[in-house]
Amino acid sequence: MAPQREWLDRDFYADLGVSSDASADQIKKAYRRLARELHPDANPGDTAAEERFKRVSEAHSVLADETKRREYDEARTLMASGRFRGGGGGGGFSGGGFSGGADGFDLGDLFGGGAAGGGGGGLGDMLGDLLGGRGRPGGTQQRQRRGNxxxxxxxxxxxxxxxxxxxxxxxxxxxxxxxxxxxxxxxxxxxxxxxxxxxxxxxxxxxxxxxxxxxxxxxxxxxxxxxxxxxxxxxxxxxxxxxxxxxxxxxxxxxxxxxxxxxxxxxxxxxxxxxxxxxxxxxxPDAVFTRSGNDLKVQLPVSISELVLGATVSVPTLDSSVGVKIPAGTSDGRTLRLKGRGVPKRSGGSGDLLVTVKVSVPTTLDEPAIDAMTRYAEAEKASGFDPRAGWGR
CATH class of the missing domain: 2.10.230.10 (Heat shock protein DnaJ, cysteine-rich domain)
Structure with a gap:
């Protein structure tokens, strides 16, 4: 049997277990599932699984390519119509025995325009790709079939x-x-x-x-x-x-x-x-950092006094740490930007490190701390500060 017939008689859709109108996503999912099941690593010594793995890979290499898939479908349609038959009987293509007359097809349609072996494109190129560079003259070693x-x-x-x-x-x-x-x-x-x-x-x-x-x-x-x-x-x-x-x-x-x-x-x-x-x-995921494009993000736990009075706090970076100055009166949730401390860019330079301050409240206090907080609350009230001023109105 000629090599072309072996290829064109293959039903790549059946090899992947999908219908001929399957979407590109369905083809991709079917291939990935079968590749996992049939991979030689998962079936050591199983020659049948290995052969099936090769067939599935071969089918995917054609059906995953939009142009090759379209031309493969066109070739099979020609075969099914009887307008594309081999010389030696039966269906398939063996390079000769084209049917003539009013129902025959034009050679230009098969080889992408012109005589056999002429211009590029069309089914001639598709056959050349599928058959390892044997679809038309001039396609010797440089048109051998590339690996999957x-x-x-x-x-x-x-x-x-x-x-x-x-x-x-x-x-x-x-x-x-x-x-x-x-x-x-x-x-x-x-x-x-x-x-x-x-x-x-x-x-x-x-x-x-x-x-x-x-x-x-x-x-x-x-x-x-x-x-x-x-x-x-x-x-x-x-x-x-x-x-x-x-x-x-x-x-x-x-x-x-x-x-x-x-x-x-x-x-x-x-x-x-x-x-x-x-x-x-x-x-x-990382225990400290998250990412937004080329910027790194980190949440910095701080105390109430550090927000109120201001402080310089050590913040981790990718390779070490850096001191970050928190201005006095900083609000909880504010984000401070450290230039050039983020993700390295392929074009050069780096993104930024975004440090978001997050207040951490103690769950227990000793007597001196409670007294100090009580005095602070009284002084805060006397100053006229109202954290909910204008809120809810």
Missing amino acids: DLETQTTLAFRDAVQGTTVSLRVTSPSPCTACHGSGARPGSSPRTCPTCNGSAFVTRSQGHFGFSEPCPDCQGTGTKIDQPCTDCGGNGVTVRPRTINVRVPQGVEDGQRIRLAGQGEAGMRGAPSGDLYVTVHVK
Whole structure:
């Protein structure tokens, strides 16, 4: 069976367990649920789960991309209508045997305008992406199918997220084979140029008045042949294995933010580019600080006398502490701003530290303290101070 048919006969919606009209959010949720259930780390030694994991990842890589999904749907609609059939009987697409007449479709519609192998866009590009760069001529190694993107997550302490840190992540995924370094050829040997297509990955044949380019049947559209496949990866250049990735988390990262690590996703087949790894960062709450954008916020417990008489109080910062002057007569709940003591900014500089004073009242007092407070209350009343003046009117 030709490679195109294997792809286009696949029902990616069924692989993810969603309907063909599922929303992008439904597709994302279905993929995440299945990826957790089928991940090799959760099913050690289970080859069936591993294979299903690959199918689910493959389906998600197409359906999560709005353009690829639309063009995939269009291709399947053509197949279902019978206007897009293979030469050898049955449905699917094998690069030839297009139906003609009034009910046939225009080659320009299939290849995005012009003759086969012409301009960019349309189903020609979609087929090229889905079939590992074999959708049209000129798509040799540089159009090989890129590996799938991966998603993982990590949890950081609040201060590590604010100041930046490096974390080690353990990821199990398809990676370049360590024995053949991703070439697919047994160590000591190398892939050779396919003699049938001379490395172009395509052969040309004529049908009626048209010339058709299709993937080379001898090399399956790769442009190379492997005489001695690597025994570790079976010639794919990829094996599923655990690996450790050191991730530099930039300062100021926020809870829920995603970090993209280019080329750290699933490996492509036979040396094709790897996908990307997306790391979602979760940040633990801090016992002292909260955050508002690039500003840090902290509540400072103070006594009544410190608010009334004024005081200089030590306030914690991210890396040490700083003295804050509380002016005499400061109201409870007032916020004092300390410039440049907040979250470091990527563009340079830092946000501010917002210190909100919060009065703390003693629950017990000894006799001298009670006497002093009584005298203070009498003096306060004699001065004419009324904390509720104008309140409730």
